[in-house]
Amino acid sequence: MNIALVILAAGKGTRMKSDLPKVLHEIAGAPMLVHAMQSGAALDPARVVIVAGHGFDTVKATVADHDPDATVVLQEEQKGTAHAVDAAREALADFEGDVIVLFGDTPFVRPETLARMADARGENAVVVLGFEAADPGKYGRLVMQGNSLEAIVEYADATDEQRAISFCNSGVMLADSKSLFSMIAEIESDNAQEEYYLTDVVGIARDRGLSVTAVACDEEETLGINSRLHLADAEEIFQTRARRALMELGVTMQQPATVMLSHDTVIGRDTIIEPNVYFGPGVTIESGAHIRAFSHLEGCHVSRGAIVGPYARLRPGAELAEDVRIGNFVEIKNATLDEGAKVNHLSYIGDASVGAASNIGAGTVTCNYDGVMKHKTTIGKSAFIGSDTMLVAPVTVGDGAMTASGSVITQDVPAEALALARAKQVNKAGMARKLFELLKSKKVKRDKESV
Structure with missing residues (x-):
């Protein structure tokens, strides 16, 4: 017709x-x-x-x-x-x-x-x-x-x-x-x-x-929508329909009423969705993934067997391969993580590629923005990025390489090399006590003057 x-x-x-x-x-x-x-x-x-x-x-x-x-x-x-x-x-x-x-x-x-x-x-x-x-x-x-x-x-x-x-x-x-x-x-x-x-x-x-x-x-x-109240009713109708459809296709939702879906959300069977998860537009989740509580996803792709969250954020361009682990308070943006890579806590990975089986330590940041341009960080396979590493892009960490905790990496790290980039530590004997006494005396003086 x-x-x-x-x-x-x-x-x-x-x-x-x-x-x-x-x-x-x-x-x-x-x-x-x-x-x-x-x-x-x-x-x-x-x-x-x-x-x-x-x-x-x-x-x-x-x-x-x-x-x-x-x-x-x-x-x-x-x-x-x-x-x-x-x-x-x-x-x-x-x-x-x-x-x-x-x-x-x-x-x-x-x-x-x-x-x-x-x-x-x-x-x-x-x-x-x-x-x-x-x-x-x-x-x-x-x-x-x-x-x-x-x-x-x-x-x-x-x-x-x-x-x-x-x-x-x-x-x-x-x-x-x-x-x-x-x-x-x-x-x-x-x-x-x-x-x-x-x-x-x-x-x-x-x-x-x-x-x-x-x-x-x-x-x-x-249902015709003529007011904000109607709009809220319509949202509830959509969400109820969409949740039901996904569960009928084999998706587990532990508390369906707390999961928010978008008009184009795609989720494969045997995926588990924990409570209070938000799916923005453009999200595809393959079968057998696990999205843990209080996570926020938009414009991303999550492959089979991956685990995301709790309290994780996947922004547009995040591509997670099979069995990737994204943990609590981790944000991924415009980045590809290959099979088995892990970013388990308190990290930002943006404009980056992370090789298979690499482990990104807590507090790692890819410093991708110079105030005008975005730059890419490349991390090879089986690399280990120590906790609190700042990767100042553009920079490459080779296969099997390691960065020491607390390092600021500004140059490429060859494969299997260890990069240490810390300021030299200096200990001043007795200085802590003297500094505390000075600060306390200033506080007492300030408090008296304010009376």
Whole structure:
């Protein structure tokens, strides 16, 4: 099926109380608009059109980062949902196929649901997505007769009998492109809000003798986000779904509710995730890894059998090979650690490569930044970096080499060599006692003067 995706994303979102366009507020590390784009992408659309308004340039930049081939069109005035879809008319003027209309602030419609809508389209001119509402409230009601959608009735216009209907309209719609824009051209704004409503397409299609149906989904999929409270609800929905999906695939979470995932987190089976772990965007964990409590990961890759944490931080560009050990209060950034390497405590490894089976002692720092440029530290295989070593990059430590504890390494260390780089220790007999006495007398004098 040749299909185009139109996502409505022009609203300001006044209730969000934000300068940021509503659709760019994030859920699980990605704008809600991107979530909607990802759902629609499951249909392999030939065209993607985003209808933007408020914050147009910012929305356009976000779309380009996610899908450079998508088209972003401007809806200068917001005059209803049909008016918004009509803004995509020119972008789809030469398109032959179906159009599915989604909403940038409704990020949870499942790809499987959209696939069912596409299947239903084969026998129907228009397909609407509906849901059984626990509390129908003022949602538009879908009036069904068997599989046929007879009408969408707004709450204000509904009879008592129609208000008793719990099958409600989500706003999501699928129809042939040419027919859809033809029907939109007939929609009028003779209503209290003087807006053009996409729901009027159903009545026009029925008047043309076309078949219309509705596909049902879970109410949770249709959650629209209009406030910070809704955003928090959406985050919880995403996290619950994502945790459950990972556990069903064989991941152990000791306290699932304390683990925060991102929209693109990938974790292999038999991995153990301890409590209070945060996964930022761009994290891939291979099978059989162990992420210990209170660790923070983003933009990194952790291989099979590796152990991270507790209280570790992996920043973008961290690449851990199999059986690497990263311990407490260790930070890794833009660094590759080969198989079996260990950085067990209180160290910073940035802009570096560490060879297989090397051991990095506590308090080690790769001094990678000179105030203007970043520089690389290279540590070979089976090297031993003594505690409290400062590696002033650019510098290389060879295979099997060793640095003495407390060293400041500013020159390359050959393979199998021992590098000692400490200032000479000088002991001054009795000086500690004299210094303490001097300092105490100064303190007494200062305290008296302050009275």
